[in-house]
Amino acid sequence: MRSFTYERATDTRAAVAAVAQPGARFISGGTNLLDLMKLDIEYPSHLVDISRLPLREIEELPDGGLRIGAQARNSDVAADPRVRTRYPALSEALVSGASGQLRNKASTGGNLMQRTRCPYFYDTAAGCNKRNPGSGCAAIGGFNRIHAILGASESCIATHPSDMAVAMTALDAEIELLRADGSVRRVAITDFYRLPGDTPHIETVLGDDEMITGVLLPPPLPGRQVYRKVRDRASYEFALVSVAAVVSADRGTIREARVAFGGVAHKPWRSVEAEDALTDRPATMDTYRAAAEAALRGAVGRGHNDFKIELAKRTLCRTLAQAAGAS
């Protein structure tokens, strides 16, 4: 039997030091890690429980932004009045994810670190380069309806399952990382996640001696924010495609926009191409369609997921129309 040791961290820096030992992992809400341990996909020898660290606060930043502590629960972030009024896309994204029970447990940092829902990742008898590097990708040539259409590789076509991270990507969030030596670095969320390449088991730039301590949201772009999630049932289901959009429009012309997709890639997919196609363009369906074509230009279907390309375009168009409408 795989036994493991457990400690409850009371000090942030000590927690970072504790996780540096081989085989150690952080645990917070455990909504993903415990499943993965039961299914023999992850088998840490030591768990450092960081859920009680003093990282639960949501604080104002001097520049008018917000700092969300890494241990703030998803349900608390979603319900925070400052988040709801200034970053409604984030609140909508959080509420659209998982279930009430899971959101009460899940932490902000844990949500960022959750792993793919690819069924072959969960099947220890199947080849999966992410779970077992070098064993191949059973999803390629297999049942790949929920898989990536952008940025995938021949090693891995898995998607990142988070809704929250998609909204944060459109909101230009930065991830705050603490090292054991006490130093802190900030990484833009788009740089935090990696594309699969030939090392799909390495999903982020987080170092072995680092811990996520918070997420920094800059003051929001003026304009309307929308998070739209498309899924096979009304609740408790991961996105087939989701779109987070922030659009600044002025008298029928889009001045600036932020666009991120979920469910389409190994990471929340920021589309600078779509944003460029929107800037200084009239707020019309033709513009949205052009932005959608730009965003999906490199998209590749794998068979079952071919439909996601058109679905992503249509979802983006409608989301942009909503975000640009009557603002």
Place this chain on the structure above:
Amino acid sequence: MIGQAVNRVDGPLKATGRAAYAYEHWEAGQPLYGFIVGATIGKGRITRIDTEEARNAPGVHLVMTHLNAPAQGPRDESIPFEYWRAQPVLTGPDIHFYGEPVALVVAETFEQARDAGDLVEVEYRVGRGRFDFGEFEDDVYIPKTVNAGLPTDTAVGDFDAGFAGAEVKVDQQYTTPYEFSMPIEPNACMAAPRGEDLVVYVSCQITDAARDSVASTLMMDPERVHIVTPFVGGGFGSKLGIHSETILAALAARALGRPVKVTLTRQQVFQLVGMRPTSSQRVRLGAGRDGRLAAIAHDVTMHTNPDVEYAEQTAATVRSLYAAPHRLTSHRLTALDLPRGSDVRAPGEAPGMLSVESAMDELADVLGMDPVELRIRNEPTVDPERNVPYSDRHLVECLREGAHRFGWENRPATPASVREGRWLVGYGVSAAIRGHFQGPTTVRVRLEPDGTAVIQTDMTDIGTGTYTILTQVGAEGLGLPLERVRIDLGRSDHPSSWGSGGSWGATNSSTAVYRACMALRTKLLDAARGDTRSPLHGRDPADAVFSDGTVAIGDASEALSEIVARHHPDGVEAEGQTRFMGDDPNYSDYSINTYGAHFAEVGVDADTAEIRLRRMLGVFSVGRLFNPKTARSQLIGGMIWGVGAALEEEAVVDPRSGAFVNRDFAGYLVPVHGDIPADIEAVVLEGYDDKANVLGAKGIGEVGICGSGAAVANAVFNATGVRVRDFPITLEKLLPGLPAMVG
């Protein structure tokens, strides 16, 4: 009492966690825990199996494989109902389907057993499996009969001529996927040796079948096998028989002389209990311009496991549904190296009505006719294939009442014509029919000297409400308050029944309880009337009234407890029975069914094709109801299942390995609360079917799912103008047919 909306009598036990399920029982000391190791190939042969490391792992007591498994009785095909047959496991090195048990590891804890299971080394010679239904769909054979002993093919009139001559035709192909029963409680068992006997706590639907199956597999005297299953966390067909978890627990318990528990993981439930076969269905309807059907044909091809044939009666439903002079039905099977097909709620009707009732909607569309009216126009006067009268058919009333209540007149007459904001809105209707069955059941009712009644039968309560309705029937039968009736279910040492399944459990056991109560009444009256000490001495029994624990004749009365105490100081009992339907002339002289009509309104997102149910209504005719509350739960549960079948449920096979890819509830979607609007209702027409049984009641466990998916599918067509014939209707199948996006 019968017909009252009584709350579940076992509700408090369940709500407080005191109802013990199979895996929670505890007897004869600390149990051991077994874990099943499954094959990781879909077809082939074990060439080497090394259990040494597993046997030496901490806490491990036993590793059983085909090399050391005890001899077991063979599957005896001459036993008419498969659930009573032996279910041998670990019988040899051949692998027949992905996940098939190759070893059982028994250890002190579940975790130790599971971990040691990883240490069992198995090498295979991989064979060429047949896994892909589409690839082998045309390589079929004709089964001797289909499920429930129904004929494989039927023909009435001259279908080819009738269809060729029809003014209007529909000829379409529909497909339905692999689906699972998936009750919340996975299949689980604890087997405990007691001397030469074996007590088997198992989650099952038919106690009697479980006993025979365990006994014949382990080659034991059935008298020495004691099944205990007082509470079952859902079955839906998947627990009609027992499975490898029970046989392996029993074998290990006997080998070790200790209680052994085995449960399936959720993923294993997708591999080891069987599923609704995938199907390809051709439906042909030929009609006149007035909508009257001249010809109906339903031809079905399904998968079967090559070793355990299962032929779902998918084309049988249409045999009794609509009038038409020329008719054809057929069932064909293609053998695939997949888990066996098995009964999943409403076998036959659920997938069959999805296609037939979609085809009826297609016909209505071609005719430009109201689909409710089309169905009414084809109402038969006698069962068109059996040529016998219906016992109590009210399909037309269900359709009319439903149309009225639902506001069917507001249905968009033209598909894809109503848009509310982002939603394309549509209405759909479907008929429902489900055969009613009767099986042999014996119940013992015992009246104690304190005036309480105890009802004993091996009948199960799989969450349906058996405890509650038998309490009601017993209370009414003996004139007792509800709290003085105690129900003792799920023990094979009690009189035997056909258990729960096929929607027969409630009527079988209630009828038997009622008869036992009538026999007890006679005994009590005979005793009192012949007893000079009784106030009822010499009175006419025809005038007896049993109520509130007393029996009164005219102005004289006596408490039941006094009669029992005086004449039967140890209590008095009587048995009541229900007989096999084949021995009851009503079931050959009449076509006895339940009926319904489903109405659904859906919204389809005009941009993304997401489908959301907006409201739904089912109107049913099921004879007399025992309990409107438990009945409503069952009917609505069935309707919701139909919504899932139409829109979500699908188990996907990876044709490279033969494994189900989405074998958990994250990947195998069923409706959640968010999918089901508050505006969903089941209405039951007043009724009494005097041909069904003495209580006038019929089964309700499955009619709710029959046709409900088709109503949703037809509403999707009405909303979008896109007909999807490949179930479930997921959004990618609608997307190409959606309107272009504007402003």
